[in-house]
Amino acid sequence: MKFTHYILFTLMAAGSFGCKKYLSEEPRKQASIQTTDQLDALIDNYSIFAVNGSSSAMFFSTDDMDLKTDAYKASPTLWSLEVLCQYTFDATQLPTITSDAFWTSEYKKIFTANVVLFNVDDVTGSEEAKNQLKADAHFIRALSYWQLANHYCLPYSEANAAAPGLPLKQSVSYAESLVRATLKETYDFIEKELEAAKLTTQTDVNNIKPWRVSQTAVAGMQSRFYLFKGDYAKALQYANDALQTKNANLVDFRTIVAGNAVTYPSPAPAVTLKYSEINYWTAIKWLYWKEFLYARVAYNANQSAFPSDNLLSLYDTTNDLRFKWFMIPNSNRRFAITAPAFYRYCFFEDGRYFPIGPTVSEMLLNKAEVLARTGNVQEAMNAVNALRSKRFAVDSLLSANDKSDALKKVLQERRREMPFAMRWYDIRRFSVNEDPSDDVTVQHSFFKMNNGLVDQTATQSYQLTPGSKRYAVPINQLEITNSQNQIIQNQY
Template sequence: MKLLKYSIISVFLLAGCKKYLSEEPKKQASIKTVAQLEALVDNATAFSYEVNYTATYSTDDTEISKLFYQNYRTQSAVSVDRVQYYVWDVNGLVNQVSDPLWNGEFKKIFTANLILTNIDQVSGDEAARQRVKADAHFIRAYSYWVLANHYCAPYSAANMNSLGLPIKKTVEYTESLKRATLKETYDFILSDIAEAQKVTVDDVESLKPWRVSKKTLAAFMSRFYLFTGDLDNSIAQANVALASTNVKLVDFKTLKPGNSENYTNPSAVLTYVELNDWAPVKFLYWPEAYYTRYVSTAAQWHIPSASLIALYDTQNDLRYKDFIIQNGGRRFSVINPATARYTVFSDGRYIPAGFTIAEVLLNKAEVLARKGDVAGAMDAVNALRLKRMSTYIALTAANKDDAIKKVLEERRRELPFVMRWYDIRRFSVNDYPADNVVLTRDFFEVNSTGVNINNPKTYTLDAKRLLVPINNIEIDASQGQIVQNSY
């Protein structure tokens, strides 16, 4: 699949130098008012989507069988560039025509920098100015968090001096692209969060859930502290977020049937819930979200693994009944082997990846489990399950280890294809070996140019490949400033 070929240099060249606004009026109107900058923030679709092939293909939530690949390798869902993520290839990824996650997040960072460059010079309401400034700092912080959790080593004391990210604070293309340390990268994220926390809006705005609020920040920091091992602060922030009156769990028993699809030769009927029919005009306002962000795939197909499917109570769990569509491959004329499809919004294009009340409850449950509060952990996780089961069955745990296991299984059931990569990375460096994940693939030989179906091969994910390689276009364009991860 051909992707738009441009680099972080290109993204920041869109701003060029200070003459940019006068030289390219067709691309960017002259910025004079706060309202113009606020309009950039309110362009929700510019910040709400991420094309993240690592999340979609690189974890044990995904399984591409050899038979499926042999029979349907012309499907865009298993094109060579996607399969390279599936087997954790390095050479193929660095030579792809582009990296949509890297480019997409730096484009968001560029827009945030454009706002911050101009915010103190434009005219307009002072309260709106401070709100937009907080939004821009948070947009930049969140994008850096996403990037750090893909292209850098997992957060740990041992990795603080390892390679971080290029820190872009301006729209100037001449700004250094040298990679900061991991510590400097996380310090920069926290400095942006500190600025965003000056926002005066307390709760998520139901009509603009992509705007920052104190509850939004608490939900993010619950995730942030969980991933940095600060359990006390994680649960404190989770409790702040859970006090929201505007963000609520959706009882999946109330979801209505969606449009069904009928197929012949052989006959099959695929049934969906209403969410599958929702377009952005509806799902951008998903009531469980503290912040609108979605993993997006144009292929419209997340392929659930047997290990993921096995985690569900197939009789009672509505996440299985509603989102894992058995024989869902018929949507793309896949017959043999019958292949499931995971779909939430817009016919499988989008899965919620921003922080939701479900994730915050799971953050709280995990912290309590790791701290040995078994009853508290089960109470938190069961508050979620109450809204997810056709017949409610409470989880119980015998001890601390069992509670951690139960919570992490629930986390995987609730957040497949969006949080699993992040979790695998943090499990690899924490001090609890029982949650470590070993990933293997039984597939074919994959190289930079294609897949050799005549040569079966087994792959194992190693610690070095927990870092996504940086595209060679970025390294070449930086003239050596950006250094590749070591493989």
């Protein structure tokens, strides 16, 4: 019987998101793991595996976000230094911040998956149970490493293949090397992990525990993985495989109803914010969002996803139910800001959580994008219209004149459907793919930043351009120090 030395995270306590380092810290306590049930209990902890750590890059470094200077002046404490650094594409102050919740959260998942893989062959239990545990652990590592790579590494391309990837922790040993693999080695590892996850005996989405892996979830993640690698044939193949699901389906947004409205009477005039029922969903409900192929949400700690005018302009404000239910006007009052007035994007739990695991809607958009890029114009429109048929108060179907028009319309739909959550990832890949027409330059206007301090007397334009090294988020200096400098910082 193996005795595993590992950190006890208080795994069964909901909301356990500590700041321990899961890369270089020597394990502190002993525990004897003897059964598959014990390993199952680790992975059943949805508070760890269904939730990302807060990622300010995802929410604040794209053209979806608009942090108005007047809003900052009205409530400067609302935005942390980390948020401001991400909004202004800083690479100097950001690494010095106390900790990085996203890095910690994902390596915590990876460490727990490693605990499972280290023990599973030596515990009692059926082979079926062991294979399912292995599949879950491999999938967890694949998804977490994919997300980490799309934050802290350059976008995947042949030109960037030799660039620094991630420390690939594959064991529970604190002595394991923390030297960053290359980007190609990182993606090769993720690809193998997704293949290994096909050990799962769960064919379709697990409707009781949707954060557990299934063949459908693997196919969904493979579609995303290959789309981001530019392997369009495989991206389409796996999107089609995932869309065979019987346990997940598109939610008809015409069935969404209003939630409780909130009125702010003072200062006059009174303002009432009208939310959907989904805005009030907690984990007991959002875990079972019917579109999930695998339940995972992105976490926005300060709940301030303020859409830019550019993003808002993409919506049919009369008929698009995504605009009606999720773009909440006058949300400045939610933060005790009288002016300026601005919208806020709210999905689950008052704007804290957004779907980030693979979904039915994402698969339709992956399919539509591949078809558009490969010149199958009508098929691309058919796929995107299958999604739109569930998103509008009245039918609003798209058509396209040619390949270029089809791609433009599909990518606009992708942005309307998955603002904030997927936009950071998409902008990165657009910058290195074969088609310059989808390149994005993100431009933010904000106060001048001086060594982490905000100078409210001067404004400045900040740009993130295609090819920028800043597509790789700086690694927190504490992680570098704890690794005894095995981890190297990104170069800018």
